[in-house]
Amino acid sequence: MLFSALKYDEPVFRPPGEARSAILQATLGCSWNKCAFCEMYTSKKFKIRSFDELKPEIETLSKVYKGVKKVFLADGNAFVLSAGKLIPIVSEINNQFGKLQRISSYALPKDILNKSESELKELKSLGLKLLYIGIETGDNDLLKLINKGETFNSTIDGILKAHEAGIDTSIMIINGLGGKKYSKQHALKSAEIINQVSPKFLSTLTLSLPYGLDHFQNRFKGEYQQQTIVELFEELKLFIEHMNVENTIYRSNHVSNNLPLQGTLSKDKDQLIESLLFAIENTPANKYPSAPAFL
Ligand code: SF4
Numbered sequence: 286m287l288f289s290a291l292k293y294d295e296p297v298f299r300p301p302g303e304a305r306s307a308i309l310q311a312t313l314g315c316s317w318n319k320c321a322f323c324e325m326y327t328s329k330k331f332k333i334r335s336f337d338e339l340k341p342e343i344e345t346l347s348k349v350y351k352g353v354k355k356v357f358l359a360d361g362n363a364f365v366l367s368a369g370k371l372i373p374i375v376s377e378i379n380n381q382f383g384k385l386q387r388i389s390s391y392a393l394p395k396d397i398l399n400k401s402e403s404e405l406k407e408l409k410s411l412g413l414k415l416l417y418i419g420i421e422t423g424d425n426d427l428l429k430l431i432n433k434g435e436t437f438n439s440t441i442d443g444i445l446k447a448h449e450a451g452i453d454t455s456i457m458i459i460n461g462l463g464g465k466k467y468s469k470q471h472a473l474k475s476a477e478i479i480n481q482v483s484p485k486f487l488s489t490l491t492l493s494l495p496y497g498l499d500h501f502q503n504r505f506k507g508e509y510q511q512q513t514i515v516e517l518f519e520e521l522k523l524f525i526e527h528m529n530v531e532n533t534i535y536r537s538n539h540v541s542n543n544l545p546l547q548g549t550l551s552k553d554k555d556q557l558i559e560s561l562l563f564a565i566e567n568t569p570a571n572k573y574p575s576a577p578a579f580l
Contacts, residue, residue: 290349291342298325299357300417300455301538302486303389306355307346307382311339311374315361317393320421321431321504322462324495326361333366336373343374347381354386364392364416368404375411389415394435394443405450415485416447419457423478424470427463430507437478444482455486458524460542461517461574462492465510468520476527483530487550491517491541491574514543514572515565522561525554543574 294313299306314329346356356378358364364371375388390413397405397416420440421433428435435443444454456479463471479487494501494511502509512520521537530550535557537546544564548557 290345294329294360296325296328297359298361299359300391301536302455303355303357305353306357306389307350307353308357308359309339309342309346309374309378310334310360311358311363311366311371311390313360316365317362317434319432319434321506322421322459322492322501329360331361333370336370336377339374340377343377343381347378347383353382356382356385356388358388358390361391362393362396363390364396368400368408371408371413372404372411375408375413379412385412387414388412389417392416392418392443392447394418394420394440397443397447398439402446402450405447405452409451413452415453415455417455417457418444419459420444420478421457421459422462422471423474423476424463424467425474426507427467427471427474430467430505431462432504432506437474440478441481444484448482453485454482455488456482456484458487458489460489460491460521460524460537461512463509464505465512465516466508468512468516469523472520472523473527476524479533480527480529484533487530487533487535488539489521489524489535489537489542489546490539491543493541511573513570514574515568515570517543517574518561518565518568522558522565525550525557525561528554543568 294310299308312333314326314331316331318326423437425437447454458475498511528550533550535548535550546557546560
């Protein structure tokens with residue numbers, strides 16, 4: 286990540302695919318900041334940064350990182366900004382950087398639905414070509430239990446609205462999100478939602494418990510029983526078996542994952558399932574994931 290040019294308001298997170306991007310903090314924190322599993326921005330109060338603050342930072346980034354092809358707008362869901370606020374920012378990025386491959390940001394489905402079709406098309410024409418959306422699950426029960434503030438339908442509507450405007454999406458699902466009790470419905474409804482939206486990119490992360498199991502159980506509004514690594518692999522296998530998308534690039538290469546996987550769905554589906562079967566057969570049945578050293 287290109288961090289040294291500016292004084293960032295830490296912590297800063299970006300998707301693995303933005304490792305070589307210039308990062309501009311258009312907002313600080315997350316406007317929602319209520320998901321039961323997420324500790325990313327609990328230390329920050331959400332704030333919209335003004336164009337006057339951002340303009341000199343865009344200029345600095347463009348000078349220090351000459352030749353950079355991508356700009357990522359941080360923090361949590363910079364796409365919450367209205368089109369009226371985003372358009373001057375992306376226009377200034379284009380003015381200062383010249384030709385870019387793409388501008389991207391994290392978004393919630395409601396951030397997309399709050400914009401008109403023509404606003405989304407204008408943002409796309411200005412280079413905002415990719416939105417990272419942590420939908421986490423397609424299951425309505427689980428969406429409520431984790432307090433996502435979205436539903437199966439609002440998620441589909443938001444993603445399809447972005448696609449209709451020509452904006453690609455990179456969708457994230459969390460393996461193990463519902464524990465033993467909700468595992469099957471999580472896998473099946475998540476596959477169903479992916480089948481309906483056919484994103485360009487899909488990744489799976491594994492639920493992390495940086496503050497321990499009790500902390501998460503207190504935030505999860507239901508019965509949460511942690512899964513073993515084998516049970517997590519079985520859930521992932523069920524999810525992949527039920528997906529029927531074409532040309533979705535799939536990765537599970539996040540540090541939280543117990544098994545790195547990648548391929549194009551559906552072309553590589555059999556091979557992904559075989560890798561999971563091998564992992565299931567060769568992992569002790571009673572082994573639980575260890576707590577990660579990150580939030
Ligand atoms: S998962 Fe995303 S929307 Fe939910 S609190 Fe974390 S950053 Fe905000």
